[in-house]
Amino acid sequence: MDTLDLLRQLAIIIFFAKLFGLIARKLKAPEVAGEIVAGLLIGPSLLNWVADTDFIKGMAEIGVIMLMFDAGLETNIQQMKRTGLKATLIAATGVLVPLVLGTFLYMIFYGFSAIGSEKFYHALFIGTIMTATSVSITVQALKELGKLNGMVGTTIVSAAIIDDVLGIIVLTFVIGLKDPSQNILTVTLRTLLFFVFAAAVGWVVYKVMNVIDEKHPHTRRIPILALAFCFILSYIADKFFGVADITGAYVAGMVLCSLRDDSYIARKMDIGSYMLFGPVFFCSIGLQTNVRTLDTSIIWFSLAFVAIAMIGKVIGCGGMAKILGFTKEDSLKVGVGMMTRGEVALIVSQTGLRVGMLESQYFTSVILLIIFSSILTPIFLKNLYEKHGEADYTDFRHPVKPARG
Amino acid sequence: MDTLDLLRQLAIIIFFAKLFGLIARKLKAPEVAGEIVAGLLIGPSLLNWVADTDFIKGMAEIGVIMLMFDAGLETNIQQMKRTGLKATLIAATGVLVPLVLGTFLYMIFYGFSAIGSEKFYHALFIGTIMTATSVSITVQALKELGKLNGMVGTTIVSAAIIDDVLGIIVLTFVIGLKDPSQNILTVTLRTLLFFVFAAAVGWVVYKVMNVIDEKHPHTRRIPILALAFCFILSYIADKFFGVADITGAYVAGMVLCSLRDDSYIARKMDIGSYMLFGPVFFCSIGLQTNVRTLDTSIIWFSLAFVAIAMIGKVIGCGGMAKILGFTKEDSLKVGVGMMTRGEVALIVSQTGLRVGMLESQYFTSVILLIIFSSILTPIFLKNLYEKHGEADYTDFRHPVKPARG
Numbered sequence: 014m015d016t017l018d019l020l021r022q023l024a025i026i027i028f029f030a031k032l033f034g035l036i037a038r039k040l041k042a043p044e045v046a047g048e049i050v051a052g053l054l055i056g057p058s059l060l061n062w063v064a065d066t067d068f069i070k071g072m073a074e075i076g077v078i079m080l081m082f083d084a085g086l087e088t089n090i091q092q093m094k095r096t097g098l099k100a101t102l103i104a105a106t107g108v109l110v111p112l113v114l115g116t117f118l119y120m121i122f123y124g125f126s127a128i129g130s131e132k133f134y135h136a137l138f139i140g141t142i143m144t145a146t147s148v149s150i151t152v153q154a155l156k157e158l159g160k161l162n163g164m165v166g167t168t169i170v171s172a173a174i175i176d177d178v179l180g181i182i183v184l185t186f187v188i189g190l191k192d193p194s195q196n197i198l199t200v201t202l203r204t205l206l207f208f209v210f211a212a213a214v215g216w217v218v219y220k221v222m223n224v225i226d227e228k229h230p231h232t233r234r235i236p237i238l239a240l241a242f243c244f245i246l247s248y249i250a251d252k253f254f255g256v257a258d259i260t261g262a263y264v265a266g267m268v269l270c271s272l273r274d275d276s277y278i279a280r281k282m283d284i285g286s287y288m289l290f291g292p293v294f295f296c297s298i299g300l301q302t303n304v305r306t307l308d309t310s311i312i313w314f315s316l317a318f319v320a321i322a323m324i325g326k327v328i329g330c331g332g333m334a335k336i337l338g339f340t341k342e343d344s345l346k347v348g349v350g351m352m353t354r355g356e357v358a359l360i361v362s363q364t365g366l367r368v369g370m371l372e373s374q375y376f377t378s379v380i381l382l383i384i385f386s387s388i389l390t391p392i393f394l395k396n397l398y399e400k401h402g403e404a405d406y407t408d409f410r411h412p413v414k415p416a417r418g
Numbered sequence: 419m420d421t422l423d424l425l426r427q428l429a430i431i432i433f434f435a436k437l438f439g440l441i442a443r444k445l446k447a448p449e450v451a452g453e454i455v456a457g458l459l460i461g462p463s464l465l466n467w468v469a470d471t472d473f474i475k476g477m478a479e480i481g482v483i484m485l486m487f488d489a490g491l492e493t494n495i496q497q498m499k500r501t502g503l504k505a506t507l508i509a510a511t512g513v514l515v516p517l518v519l520g521t522f523l524y525m526i527f528y529g530f531s532a533i534g535s536e537k538f539y540h541a542l543f544i545g546t547i548m549t550a551t552s553v554s555i556t557v558q559a560l561k562e563l564g565k566l567n568g569m570v571g572t573t574i575v576s577a578a579i580i581d582d583v584l585g586i587i588v589l590t591f592v593i594g595l596k597d598p599s600q601n602i603l604t605v606t607l608r609t610l611l612f613f614v615f616a617a618a619v620g621w622v623v624y625k626v627m628n629v630i631d632e633k634h635p636h637t638r639r640i641p642i643l644a645l646a647f648c649f650i651l652s653y654i655a656d657k658f659f660g661v662a663d664i665t666g667a668y669v670a671g672m673v674l675c676s677l678r679d680d681s682y683i684a685r686k687m688d689i690g691s692y693m694l695f696g697p698v699f700f701c702s703i704g705l706q707t708n709v710r711t712l713d714t715s716i717i718w719f720s721l722a723f724v725a726i727a728m729i730g731k732v733i734g735c736g737g738m739a740k741i742l743g744f745t746k747e748d749s750l751k752v753g754v755g756m757m758t759r760g761e762v763a764l765i766v767s768q769t770g771l772r773v774g775m776l777e778s779q780y781f782t783s784v785i786l787l788i789i790f791s792s793i794l795t796p797i798f799l800k801n802l803y804e805k806h807g808e809a810d811y812t813d814f815r816h817p818v819k820p821a822r823g
Contacts, residue, residue, distance in 0.1 A: 017653060021653040031638075068472070071421050074424060075425075233436075241432045242429075244429035288642060
């Protein structure tokens with residue numbers, strides 16, 4: 014590997030990400046959208062100055078892990094307790110509606126077919142790709158708006174975590190329909206086992222970190238050990254339990270979010286994140302795309318796919334939010350916040366390709382969905398928050414202690 | 419590339435680097451030495467938990483660039499003006515003495531031979547490897563001791579920068595003896611051109627950054643743009659002028675060291691550095707070594723090589739420092755501070771191997787030199803500073819303005 018070229022690529026990425034982030038802010042759009050556009054500009058689509066190399070992929074991976082860890086650290090446990098049941102219901106309908114709509118979309122385009130037929134599985138898989146929300150862009154957008162810890166923000170993040178688990182279960186179930194070696198029961202068990210494992214290990218780590226924190230507050234060892242814990246829990250989640258590594262990172266953050274030095278850790282993580290890893294991650298979404306080689310033959314299907322995937326989440330999540338007592342405006346925020354898809358959708362697609370349930374041309378649709386939802390969600394969210402501030406939900410359920418805010 | 423495994427490797431690296439860094443501190447040794455030992459422990463030498471992959475190499479590269487940039491940012495220009503001539507003289511003898519001693523060492527072991535013979539070039543190349551100081555470990559050690567900006571610290575860093583240039587000239591000259599395509603004149607010219615280029619571009623960048631800094635002080639764009647400038651100047655230095663990238667990073671830091679927000683940039687860089695990139699760089703030195711496969715046949719030569727390489731710098735640099743008016747104790751500090759060798763010695767060796775002037779077995783000697791000098795220099799420096807504080811050199815030459823210190 015040419016380590017020298019890394020320096021050139023990173024210089025270009027962070028410079029253009031910041032530049033377009035600032036331009037986006039001037040245009041009242043969130044910085045994240047600008048960073049993705051920067052990736053499109055400097056990537057193979059236009060200037061071709063930077064390629065999506067293994068190294069950039071690795072940096073982007075660390076970036077998304079740090080982002081989710083940071084989100085976990087900023088979890089408001091009291092809020093989460095209040096949103097837990099609601100979040101689960103929102104996630105469930107948010108998975109179900111796009112799954113059904115996506116399956117129908119394929120059938121409308123390519124004809125209806127009997128359950129169990131080859132074509133039916135292809136249709137079902139299109140729906141499956143639509144299920145998993147990728148909350149990292151929403152998290153960043155909510156953070157910029159200062160709304161991450163509100164009732165809507167917490168509900169979105171909680172629902173997205175549960176949605177992630179549900180998405181994996183759906184994927185495993187759908188693949189299991191073709192491959193008898195996968196079993197929905199073992200997958201569910203594995204996921205549950207991970208949370209039991211994380212709770213047990215997390216309790217020990219929390220206690221140890223608490224002692225270190227009391228003996229040596231505000232020392233470098235605190236964020237370093239925290240980051241090591243985040244990395245290893247993400248690794249273990251994915252490697253041994255088949256749970257997405259970003260879920261592991263988020264749980265690691267939640268474990269440490271009640272430490273006395275939690276905001277100290279978050280501050281240090283945040284610097285590493287915005288200086289280098291964050292811009293690389295968001296740029297890399299643009300880098301992965303080559304607009305020039307997009308397959309035009311399925312362009313109409315792709316447009317419908319993008320629209321249905323986004324509308325599906327708005328109906329599924331927003332509708333349930335409304336039923337659960339959110340105001341109309343806040344229900345829309347929840348639905349829009351859950352619209353974003355990201356690397357999970359790509360991973361699901363790759364899995365589908367491998368097991369023969371998806372043809373490679375549909376990658377175009379998935380990439381377009383990621384780009385559109387990543388750019389539109391933050392813009393929509395910002396507009397929604399500017400038009401209607403969040404309603405007051407203190408009466409939703411009486412909190413045990415006042416929220417930390 | 420398995421991005422998941424990165425998380426495991428990074429978790430292990432930062433955890434053990436911090437752990438051994440803290441142990442080293444308990445044992446009154448500097449943290450850096452502990453981090454290198456951590457690399458030896460978790461690398462192929464012992465536990466084999468982490469490999470020196472391309473990704474780790476890339477992260478280590480960014481780490482050393484950030485470290486040198488940080489050192490440049492903390493340059494005290496007033497001090498440097500006072501140490502410029504002295505540093506040049508110290509660097510010159512610091513290159514000459516090890517070059518001569520190294521050549522003789524080879525001849526003592528393997529027999530004297532006429533100038534111009536094949537064997538003579540091999541001997542000369544052993545001397546050449548000894549020339550280039552790698553100051554990053556010394557910088558880190560001086561920083562930990564809070565002595566980076568003192569007269570001794572500034573002299574060491576200035577001398578090491580000049581030493582780097584001299585080392586490249588020596589290497590090009592020695593290789594040029596065998597290969598007529600290389601010309602000492604063009605190399606010198608290229609190096610001079612780089613400094614002219616860096617001064618011109620640096621002046622523009624400084625002016626632009628100054629305007630941004632005044633309009634938006636303490637905003638994220640300042641350190642991000644600074645880092646982008648550092649990366650691109652490092653790249654240009656190496657790619658277009660054949661000057662080591664770390665020299666480019668140091669010069670980038672010097673360009674920005676008089677900004678009003680220079681310490682703000684340095685603080686942000688420092689966090690990225692100690693959280694992740696720094697530990698990865700120092701660990702990677704240990705990772706590159708497999709003690710088990712060391713060639714034992716040249717063990718005696720290697721031990722002599724290590725001793726001579728270190729003593730050569732102490733005599734060459736320390737002796738000249740004494741002549742130039744430093745106290746005996748501070749001269750020893752200068753000599754010891756210049757002892758460290760690092761990645762530059764490895765790059766020189768690889769070049770020698772490629773052009774047939776070095777046999778691969780001597781890599782053992784070079785790696786041992788890097789390890790010994792990296793571990794011993796910080797320990798020696800710490801002891802020296804604890805025994806004798808730095809003398810007062812305010813009378814050395816009258817500074818134009820009082821030093822910022």
